[in-house]
Amino acid sequence: MEYDPMIMDTEATGPSVKITEAGSHHVDFELQGVDLAFANSLRRVVLAEVPTMAIDLVEFSANTSVLADEFIAHRLGLIPLNSKNVDDVAYSRDCDLCNDRCENCSVTLSLHARCTGDDIMRVYARDLVVDGGRANQWVGSPVITDPEGLGTVICKLRKGQELNVKCIAKKGIAKEHAKWAPTSAVGFEYDPHNKLRHTELWFEEDASKEWPKSKYADWEEPPQEGEPFDYDAVPERFYFEVESVGNLEPDAIIQQGIKVLQQKLASVIQTVTEGEGGDINGMNGADDYNNGPRSPDTGMVGSGWQGDTGYTTPGYGGGNASTWGAGAATPYGATPYGQSHSNGWS
Amino acid sequence: MNAPDRFELFLLGEGEKKVTEQTDTRTANSAVFTFNKEDHTLANMLRAHLLKDQHVTFAGYKVPHPLFATFELRIQTDSVISPKEALVNCCKSLVGDLETLSREFTKEYELRKMVAGDGTGIDQ
Numbered sequence: 001m002e003y004d005p006m007i008m009d010t011e012a013t014g015p016s017v018k019i020t021e022a023g024s025h026h027v028d029f030e031l032q033g034v035d036l037a038f039a040n041s042l043r044r045v046v047l048a049e050v051p052t053m054a055i056d057l058v059e060f061s062a063n064t065s066v067l068a069d070e071f072i073a074h075r076l077g078l079i080p081l082n083s084k085n086v087d088d089v090a091y092s093r094d095c096d097l098c099n100d101r102c103e104n105c106s107v108t109l110s111l112h113a114r115c116t117g118d119d120i121m122r123v124y125a126r127d128l129v130v131d132g133g134r135a136n137q138w139v140g141s142p143v144i145t146d147p148e149g150l151g152t153v154i155c156k157l158r159k160g161q162e163l164n165v166k167c168i169a170k171k172g173i174a175k176e177h178a179k180w181a182p183t184s185a186v187g188f189e190y191d192p193h194n195k196l197r198h199t200e201l202w203f204e205e206d207a208s209k210e211w212p213k214s215k216y217a218d219w220e221e222p223p224q225e226g227e228p229f230d231y232d233a234v235p236e237r238f239y240f241e242v243e244s245v246g247n248l249e250p251d252a253i254i255q256q257g258i259k260v261l262q263q264k265l266a267s268v269i270q271t272v273t274e275g276e277g278g279d280i281n282g283m284n285g286a287d288d289y290n291n292g293p294r295s296p297d298t299g300m301v302g303s304g305w306q307g308d309t310g311y312t313t314p315g316y317g318g319g320n321a322s323t324w325g326a327g328a329a330t331p332y333g334a335t336p337y338g339q340s341h342s343n344g345w346s
Numbered sequence: 347m348n349a350p351d352r353f354e355l356f357l358l359g360e361g362e363k364k365v366t367e368q369t370d371t372r373t374a375n376s377a378v379f380t381f382n383k384e385d386h387t388l389a390n391m392l393r394a395h396l397l398k399d400q401h402v403t404f405a406g407y408k409v410p411h412p413l414f415a416t417f418e419l420r421i422q423t424d425s426v427i428s429p430k431e432a433l434v435n436c437c438k439s440l441v442g443d444l445e446t447l448s449r450e451f452t453k454e455y456e457l458r459k460m461v462a463g464d465g466t467g468i469d470q
Contacts, residue, residue: 034447
C-alpha cells in the first residue's frame with residue numbers, strides 16, 4: 001500500500017452479509033461490519049440510482065378508447081420491463097451510434113388492439129410486442145408474473161374502439177422518474193430494541209408493552225434492566241428487505257447498486273487526481289482553484305506532500321494489488337476508472 | 347412550468363466538473379471540495395469514512411441548497427497528508443469495501459440458492 005493505512009474498525013472484518021430470506025422477487029439480508037452511513041448509501045443507491053428500462057416515449061396512431069393519450073402513455077411508462085443485463089443498453093443521451101435513438105439505446109414495443117366483440121376487451125402488458133432488434137435478448141420485454149401470463153391491464157376497450165401505439169423504452173434511473181425504479185420497497189432497519197435511542201417511542205404508559213416487537217428483536221440482546229446508556233455505541237447490524245419490481249433479479253439490484261456507488265467513487269478519484277504527475281501543483285494548476293488569496297503555510301504550493309504523487313500513477317495499472325487492486329476482473333474495470341487517461345490506472 | 351429538468355440531478359452540465367477543490371485559507375491543511383450532481387448518498391458515506399482516517403482532524407459536509415444537486419465537503423488533516431490525499435485514500439478504501447461487500451453478497455446468495463435448491467426458495 002502506498003499510503004498510510006486508515007485505522008478503522010471495519011478493516012478488521014470488512015463488510016459481511018447474511019441472507020435471511022430470498023425469493024424470485026425479494027431478498028432479505030443482514031449487513032454487518034459497516035457504518036450507518038455506508039448502509040444508508042447502499043439503501044439510497046438501490047432505491048434511486050440503479051438503471052432499468054421503462055417506456056419513455058409513446059407515439060399514438062389510434063386511440064379511440066375512453067382514456068386520453070397522455071393517460072395511457074403514463075400507464076405504459078409504469079409497466080415494468082425486463083432489465084436483465086441492462087448494461088448492454090446505452091443511455092440514449094450518450095449513445096454515439098445514433099442522433100436520436102437506435103437499437104443500441106432503446107427498445108421499440110408496439111401494441112395494436114381493436115375490440116370487435118360485444119364484450120369489453122382488456123388490453124394487457126403481454127400485448128406489447130418487441131419490434132426490431134435490441135441490445136440483448138431480455139431487455140425491454142414486459143414483466144409478466146401472474147399465472148395466467150397476462151401482465152398488467154393497460155386499458156379496456158368496447159366494441160369498435162382501437163388502440164394502436166408505438167412505445168420507445170429507454171434506460172434510465174429512478175432519480176429522474178420513479179418508473180425506472182428497480183424496487184417497490186427497500187426495508188432498512190437497525191437497533192430493534194432502540195438501545196441507541198435514535199428514535200423516541202411515544203407511549204401512554206409503557207412503550208415496551210404498547211409497541212409491537214420488530215421481527216429482528218429476537219436477534220439482538222434486549223437491554224438489561226437498569227442498564228446505563230452507552231454513549232459510544234454505534235449501530236452495527238443493518239437489516240435490509242429488498243423487494244424487486246420484477247425487472248431485475250433481487251441480487252442483481254444489490255450488485256448494480258454497489259457498482260453504481262463504486263462508479264461514483266471512481267469518478268471522484270479520477271477528477272481529483274486528474275492531471276497529476278506532470279504538474280506538481282496538482283489541482284491547483286487549474287485556474288478554478290487558483291483565484292483566491294492564499295497564505296503560504298496552508299499551501300498546496302510546495303509543501304512536502306504536494307509533490308508526492310505516490311498514490312497515483314504507479315499504483316494502478318501495474319498489478320499492484322492495493323485495496324481494490326483485485327478489481328481488474330470486476331465489473332468496474334470497465335468504468336470511469338478505465339477511460340483513456342494518461343495517469344495509467346486503467 | 348419553470349421546474350428544473352429532473353436530469354439536472356445527476357448529469358453534469360456543460361464544462362462542469364465532478365469535484366472542485368478550494369483550499370480553505372482560514373485554517374491550515376484544510377480544503378473544501380465541491381461536488382456537483384451528487385447528494386447525501388455520496389456525501390455522507392465519504393464524511394463517515396474520512397472520520398475513520400487517523401490523519402483527518404475534521405470532515406463535514408453540507409448541501410448549500412436542497413434544490414441544487416451539489417454538496418461541499420470540508421476536510422482538515424494533520425500535516426502528514428493533504429486533504430486531497432485523504433479524500434482519494436478514502437474513496438479507494440470505500441471502493442475496496444464495496445468490492446468485498448459485492449463478493450460477500452454473491453457468495454451468500456449463491457449459497458442460499460444451492461440450499462434452496464429445487465425451487466423452494468429462489469425459483470424462476
